[in-house]
Amino acid sequence: MFYLRLVRGYRVVDLGRWLLTATAAAVVAAFLLRALGRALNDPPGAHSATARLLWCLPPLLAVAWFAAVAARALPAQRPDRIAGLTAAGAGPRRLRLLIAGEIALACALGALVTLLLFLVLRNDIAGPSLAPELGMGVPLPPAAPIALITLLPLVGGIAAACAVPNRETLPGSREPVGAERFGLVRTVTASLLTLAGTLTELYALRPAAAGDPRPLQLPAGLGHTSGALLGGWATAALGAALLTGPLLAAAGRVLALGRPSARRLLAGRGLTSTAPRLSAPLAVLAFTLAVVLTSVRHWVAPGAAGTGPLPAAEALLITGCAVAAVIARLTEVRATRRPVTATLLRLGSSPHLLVGAALLRWALAGLVVLATGGLTAALGSGMLS
Structure with missing residues (x-):
């Protein structure tokens, strides 16, 4: 309910950032589920499943990078929102958790949409060209897609939490001058x-x-x-x-x-x-x-x-x-x-x-x-x- 109240105050930039994060997470979830579907159709003893999962690593890192940069930019973009949360008693750690939770929620929504589409297509809807990608005809282990989908909000939330600076001062304060030099x-x-x-x-x-x-x-x-x-x-x-x-x-x-x-x-x-x-x-x-x-x-x-x-x-x-x-x-x-x-x-x-x-x-x-x-x-x- 708290995040739904925050959504009511979203601007175009906030909504765009949230939708971009969810869309990127949905695409990476499609890569992960495709790797799972291909692994289900592989004959026993094949070693290509690991290679397919490694192919999903670069886009997963890209989504984590975007989540980190977007989370770091949020306090500067919305100082009024951060100042209101600070005045309500939220300290730096809680602010970091709130921002990380918002990014993780966007990743979870995108991954959930892809999972639902994956399950719908496996219900004898996809054509013969998509059957090997979805692992049709092979029973789907329930823990496998859940584990893959949980990976996205976990990675996005951790990246966002690590990127938000832990400042004890109020938003809007300037960084020290020494930070401008290499x-x-x-x-x-x-x-x-x-x-x-x-x-x-x-x-x-x-x-x-x-x-x-x-x-x-x-x-x-x-x-x-x-x-x-x-x-x-x-x-x-x-x-x-x-x-x-x-x-x-x-x-x-x-x-x-x-x-x-x-x-x-x-x-x-x-x-x-x-x-x-x-x-x-x-x-x-x-x-x-x-x-x-x-x-x-x-x-x-x-x-x-x-x-x-x-x-x-x-x-x-x-x-x-x-x-x-x-x-x-x-x-x-x-x-x-x-x-x-x-x-x-x-x-x-x-x-x-x-x-x-x-x-x-x-x-x-x-x-x-x-x-x-x-x-x-x-x-x-x-x-x-």
Whole structure:
């Protein structure tokens, strides 16, 4: 009843976040139930059931990532709601549990809808093409679908609970200034990882290594590769992801160097201050787009092995979750910058000046994402060539 009362105060953004979470959970539940249906039809002794469950792991992690970012953005988007709950006696731990329960409820609803559709289709409604996917003709163990469906709200709720900051102060308080800077150790480590991974892959791609065997078979029909190529690409991708935040902050500082105009100063300082919050979602988005585009480029190449609809559906879901996480973080940043924007407007700043600074800020952020994602995609293409 408490969550139903909260739904009455939902806005369009809240309802959209809730529906997106439920829809993503419903799609992942369909992947899990498909793996169960295929496992029921497998002959005894087949070992493909584990592989199908592992295929469900990336979209499950994507939904958990989106749930975490959406839960973290909720206190900044609805400070009045959080302040009301705080005034009613809800402490930080209870607020965290309430937000986690809301996300888990959305995941449970999406999973329950998929389970009902799965059971209806198993009732001799699905055609012959869907019969192997649903495990028709084989008795369904009651505990198996319940265990798979329970996994979604559990993962979503835990991810949301871990993402919400445990602040003892009231909502609306600013974070300490020291949180706006990236440490030298992280920047140097990320740079060394990127350089080491790039050099390792370039060494594995040298002309003398053209005839080296590639014993590792990649999933989704992506061909074969070697351990050096895969390790070099993974190391470089990790380094590029860790470099996203320092590059965002450095781009903001470079933009504000010298005698900047008001637009450049606002854009540079704004990008530097929001770099810690934007680094993780933008890094995940850049990595996801790089992997998806590299895979699509390999799939459409002449002579490539055909793939089923499952990799394409998973790629679409993971990309959607990454984009939705970036949008949720942008709404969080916009909500936290609202008092600063109101102060600038009261001081006489032109709205066109603020819009121009925002466009310049996001243009620089786009260039950083293009640089890190482009490097990851280029190295991935070399690994699959």
